[in-house]
Amino acid sequence: MVRITNGMIITEERLLTGHDLYICDGRIACIIPSDESFNCNVHGYALCPEQKDFQTIDAGxxxxxxxxxDVHSDFIEQMLAPRPGxxxxxxxxxxxxxxxxxxxxITTIYHSLAIFESGLLARPARTVENVWKMIEAIHTYTSRPTLIRHKVHLRLEIDHVDVIPKLLQTMDQGQIDLLSFMDHTPGQGQYRNLEAYVKLVQSYGRASREAIEHHLQTQHTKERLxxxxxxxxxxxxxxxxxxLASHDDDTLDKIALSHSFGAVISEFPMTLDVAQKARELGLYTLFGAPNALVGRSHNGNLSVREAACHRLVDILCSDYYPPALLTALFVLHAHCGLPLNEVVKxxxxxxxxxxxLHETLxxxxxxxxxxxxxxxxxxxGPIVTHAFVGGALIHVQSYKQH
Incomplete structure (x- = not known):
């Protein structure tokens, strides 16, 4: 059994001080005032055995x-393909x-695997072949002990018509935990500003202006679902x-269409009006933490700080930069003056x-x-000094004192 003492506990309803948190058999057994003696029969989780010896961790x-x-993170792409070739x-x-x-x-990760190999922003990790390999790898990897919980978020670009049979088979095998539809056709969605799209591609050094313009002319003729x-x-x-999640909703009609499909999450709504409509339709709005840290979208779209201060953020994800997630929570808490326990949610x-997942996590x-x-x-900024997964202490870190 583990007892964590002398910390500020962030619960669903409030911040608790002067309380100890007990862990038993991988689960939270109870949270009781620090001056109370632990009595398993009174306080404990049903599986908690009678014992008096605790491993005590002082949260200081x-x-x-x-x-x-983290329900949307393509960080695994960087680990799989760290550089061209x-x-x-x-x-x-x-x-x-x-x-x-x-x-x-991050104790639960939804690896965002994008089937998106067409276009000038394609990456090696996003080829159809490599995405299926990674899904199989995650299935294999999670059959053995892991440090954190791994899930699959499959992101389907709607011009990949030929992958549907394999996608259905993969869903049948229970290897997909979240599915989102994407349309990165320049001129709408994330790339509705064509000039911004051209500058983005040029900044990557992927193509000349002439090649980009030719690409733009051919995109609208491709077959789509x-x-x-x-x-x-x-x-x-x-x-x-x-x-199901939608992606880069930029119009009220698009969010209504996503709702009709049964989507539960609207990823990266482009405007306050669209975010508000998603909320009205019962979808959770999701935004990226890097946007919150920088103070703006790298594509000139809706600022997460603005959305947060309008109370239109439901979910924050790391997107492409895992270090941003925890820090962004504290940044938005301070910037908008919102209660920390609400922002942490x-x-x-x-x-x-x-x-x-809410019944257990x-x-x-x-x-x-x-x-x-x-x-x-x-x-x-915030530093994770201890991390537990399923009650096991997985990570400990402290900075050197000069």
Whole structure:
């Protein structure tokens, strides 16, 4: 049994001080005042044995909060293909990734695997072949002990018509935990500003201006999944209990269409009006933490700080930069003056609720898995000093004192 004492516990409802948190058999047993003696028959989780010896961890006045649930992160792409022409073994990539992710407080990761190999922004990790390899690798990797919880978020670019049979088979095998539809056609969605798209491609050194203009002319003639096909695919996912997300919603009509498909998450709504409409329709709005740190979107779209201060953020994800997630919570808490326990839900309880994990994960409550992090607020931002997954102490870190 583990007792965590002398910390500020962030629960669903409030911040608790002067309380101790007990972990038993991987789960949170109870949270009781520090001056009370632990009595298993009174306080304990049902599986907690009678014992008087505890491993005590002194939180030293730091925050004790739920482990972060990151539902959209393509960080694994960097681990798989760190530079052009280099592909690391997928199983090694997962091991390297989780060693990094746990240090940033991420205890559940939805690896965002994008089938998106067409266009000038294509990446080696996003080829159809490599995406299927990575899904199989995650399935294999999670059959053995891991540091954190691994899930698959498959992102389907709608011009990949030929992958549907394999996608249906993969869903049948239970290897997909979240599905999203994407349309990165320049001129709408994330790239609705064509000049911004051209500058982005040029900044990567991918093509000349002439090649980009030729690409733009050919994009609108490509075959895409029809609305009927998307609807049927969405319905099949729902039958398999796979949650659905939309992506880069830029109009009220598009968010309404996503709602009609049964989407539960609106990823990266482009405007306040669209975010508000998503909320009205019952979708969770999801935004990227790097946007919150920088103070703006790299594509000139909606600022997360603006959305947060309008109380239109439901879920925060790391997107492409895992270190940003925890820090962004504290940045938005300070910038908008919102209660910390409410902001923390954006990366814990809200994603758990959206993806039906909330009965066992997402908050500090008796009976839930003890996925916890202890966080020190330093002068340069929050630092994860301890991380637990399923009650096991996975990560400990402290800075050298000069």
């Amino acid at each position: 006045g730091k925050w004790i909060m739920p482990g972060l649930i 280099v592909l690391i073994d997928p199983l090694l990539s997962l091991r390297f990734a989780e060693q990094t992710l746990i240090s940033y407080g 029809s609305l009927k096909s998307l609807s049927e695919l969405a319905r099949y996912a729902t039958q398999k209990n796979i949650p 954006w990366a814990t309880l809200n994603p758990a609720r959206a993806l039906s 997402g908050s500090i409550a008796p009976g839930k898995w003890a996925d916890l992090i202890i966080v020190e607020q330093s002068t340069t």
